[in-house]
Amino acid sequence: MNEPIITFENVTKSYHLYHNVIGGVKNFLFDIPKAISSIKNSRFEALHNISFEVYRGETIGVMGRNGAGKSTILGLIAGVLKPSKGRVSVNGRISPLLELGAGFNSELTGRENIILNGVLLGLTRAEVINKMHDIIEFSELAEFIDQPIRVYSSGMVARLGFSVAIHTNPDILLVDEILAVGDVEFQKKCYKKMLDFKKKGVTIVLVSHSPDDIEKFCDRAIVVVKGEIGDIRRIASKPYFTNPESAFIRGMVN
């Protein structure tokens, strides 16, 4: 518990608002000076100067309202976003739990999708094939596994996705509201698997709207709070650390 696996140092993340450019080449070329100035000036600060550390084996919750910057934090951890200022360092293999069916192809069978998704998440093909049996067993989809997943229900797709993600041997598991899908039985199974992971020393970052989930699982929680609304330059989000004291978290979120 003493080695930081994720470190955020004075991280600021701001986005350019590209709507002028997304208007297309036509709009851009017809009004170049305006387009350039609007790119330079319209910035939105999603995270403002935040610092925190997550230690190996810890389960940390990230909560906050819509638009508070939770997904930005996850994106920075996953390495798909770069901080505008400050430094993010992550030492370990990350496995994100993808939203429903991301990276799946509906025409391919469950088995083919397991290989596709496993490789996209960083395993080699041989490694995925080795784990195939466990993945299928955990997903409880053995009888449908050679059907194209367009015939699956959304709960079944979610189960398959969860199964692949947890079998990639991650050091860090990123979970973004994923537990809301699947039936109650499968949810229980996922929770159990996550507790197993915790015991094995896997670091888990759990984003959730539900204070109950955060309380149930997490050692600590970061609450991301959006600043005043309407003041574009100072939309600041500050982290609060706390032991999961429900009253405090609830107070921050509501």
Add this chain to the structure above:
Amino acid sequence: MRNLEYYRDLILVLTQKELKVRYKNNVFGYLWSIGHPLAFAFVFFVAFKVVMKIQMEDYSLFLIAGLFPWQWFSNSVVSSPTVFIGNTSLIKKVNFPRHILPFTMILQEMIHFILSIPVIVLFLFIYHKSPSFSWLYGIPILLVIQFMMAYGISLMLSSLNLFFRDLERLTVIFSTFLFYFTPIIYSESMVPKEYRYLINLNPLSPLMISWRNLFLNGVLEPTDLAISFAYSLIALILGYYIVYKRLSWKFAEVL
């Protein structure tokens, strides 16, 4: 070492996916991919040979030898703008090398082209000609050159389209222009003398001329080869280092 294996598997799995998706739903998948250029060849044959009486022997063979490689190029270019947009959720969540996506798309189109070469052979036999031994080295060389060209252009278009979303429409118009300015439905010797110097200003011309010369006469012209290789190298450097490398870290933000 593991990295290399990972890249190989990523390319393998993604290409397999594309091929499976294309061929799974109908047994005619293969016919579709050769049917398109064949239909074009038929249309041009009717328009230029039957109606306008173009002065050329074996015009249908001539058309097919140019249209098949062109089809590979144009399919790759036209599907480029949507390569990244079509994988939004993946790009926003998973940190994998994004340039693999256009790479496998072009690889897949290349495989279709290779599978269509027997049709060219068939047409050669119909006109009492036969494949030449020079194909054995000529085809791989031209495959590499065209792959570099298509990949470079594809990296440019797929990356830029995330920032300029109407690029998709421009691409279609642009590729039509390029088609008619490339000696595919006419030969370079039919271009009036005073415009002939313009032919090699079109990066696709020397490449398409090389393909046709190889298929019809078994000949590879070193000058054409050198010019098209130079163009491909420029396209690749421009696409990868100038455009893709500079923009790729922003993909997750703008999608």
